[in-house]
Amino acid sequence: MIGAEGVGWRVGGAQILDDVSLDVAPGELVGIIGPNGAGKSSLVNILSGVTRPSTGRVTLDGEDVSRASATRRSRMGLARSFQTSALFDGLTAGENVRLAVQGSGASPITAFRRAGTVGRDRIEDLLERVTMPGSADVLAGDLSHGGRRKLELAMALASEPRALLLDEPMAGVSAEDVDGLTGIIGAVRDSGVAVAMVEHHMHVVLGLADRVAVLHHGSMLAVGTPDEVTSDDRVQQAYLGEAL
Template structure:
């Protein structure tokens, strides 16, 4: 569903990513791990179109999108979340989702257009999907950090994406919310969406991922089944420490 072929990215004279190749298929979740500064978020930015690579090729649903904008890729079925929350804090949870639903629709987008009955049904369905039933009227600023992450997922799912990129979805989330978010992401994958997820919570990655990719100093150190990757001595030395 999405693939990177020999992707490289330079900033000035610094090589941030070098010769990174990775694919994610429909209904597959690939966990992307590595030390801080390994290039994980930079790689997600390139996959989503926020950043253009210096070399290599990005394909989305068998189409070359290397030069395509983030907006174009979103229209082709790609959605993503960011490390930091990106919500309209002065709007309710339902209003945030409404904007995402309207933006994903074929009609001309207007933030001032009210939600019709069909849109209201979709909003309620999306909030229910992320375990937030009855929270439609709660202001985004009043939500817990865990619920803010869930709301971001609901907004990303509003476009019914074929590919979902998640950049540290558990960052700052309390321990009691991690399991719920993990369950929701697993359900998205099981529904046939291709998911690439950057995450530092190893128990989340090992519990969810079909494959794990390890970035180190901007290069792909290893990729494979979770048990294979965690047993790799190079990965243990670079990131995991002692054998798990």
Template sequence: MIEATAVGWRVGGAQILDDVSLSVGAGELLGIIGPNGAGKSSLVNILSGVQRPTTGRISLGDKDVTRTHATKRARMGLARSFQTSALFDGLTAGENVRLAIQASGERPFSPFRRAEGDEGDRVDELLERVRMPGRAATLARDLSHGDRRKLELAMALASEPTVLLLDEPMAGVSAEDVDGLTDIIGEVRDSGVAVAMVEHHMHVVLGLADRVAVLHHGQVLATGSPDDVTSDERVQQAYLGEAL
């Protein structure tokens, strides 16, 4: 569903990514791990179109989208989250989701247009999907950090994506919320969406991912099943540590 082929990204004299190739299929979750500075978020930015690679190719489905803007990629079925929350804090949870629904629709987008037709039902459906029933009227600024992350997922899912990129969805989330978010992401994968997830919570990655890609110094050090990757001596030495 999405593929990076020999992707490189250079900023000034710094080589951030170098010859990175990976792919994610429908109904598959690829965990992307690596130490800080390995290039994980840079890769997500390039996959989503926020940045353009210096070299290499990005494919979405059967289309080359290497030079395609992020907005058009979103229209083609790609959605993503960011490391830091990106919500309209002065609006309610329901209004945030409604705007995401409207933005992904065919009608001209207007933040002033009220919910029409089945939009209200769709808002409730999405909030229920992310374990937030009855929270539509709560201001985004009043939500816990875990619920803010769930709301971002609801907004990403509003476009009914075929590919979902998640950049550290568990960052800053309390331990009691991690399991709930893990279940939601697993259900999204099981619905047939291709999911690529950058995450530092190793127990989440190893328990959820079908395959794991390890980035180190901007290159793919290893790719394979969670068991294969964690038993790879190069990965242990570069990132995971001998204890694991």
């Protein structure tokens, strides 16, 4: 559904990514791990269209989208979240979701015309999907950090994406919220969405991912099942540690 083929990204004299290839199939979750500075978020930015690769190409459902904008990729069925929460804190959770639904797959003019046409049932369905029933009238700014992460997922799912990129969705949330978010993301994958997730919570990645991709110094060190990756000597030395 979404893939990188020989992707490289250079900034000035620095090679951030070098010949990175990765694919994610429908209904598959690929966890992307690696030390800080390995290039994980840079890869997500390239896959989503925020950044254009210096070399290689990005595909979405078999189509080359390397030069396509993030907006174009969104309309083709790609959604993503960011490391830092990006919500309208002065609006309610329901209003945030309403805006996401209005704008999904639409031009600015179409989105404007949709204003007020998004039904309450649609908003409630999306909030229930991320285990936030009855929270439509709660201000986004009053939500816990875990609640904010769930709301971001609801907004990402508003476009009914076929591929979903998640950049550290568990960052800063409580252990209880980690478990809840893990269940939500697993359900999204099980619904047939292709999911690529950057995450530092190793128990989440190893328990949830169908495959794990390990980036190191901007290159793909290993890709395989959780068992294959954790038993790889190169991965242990570079990231996981000899004890594991």
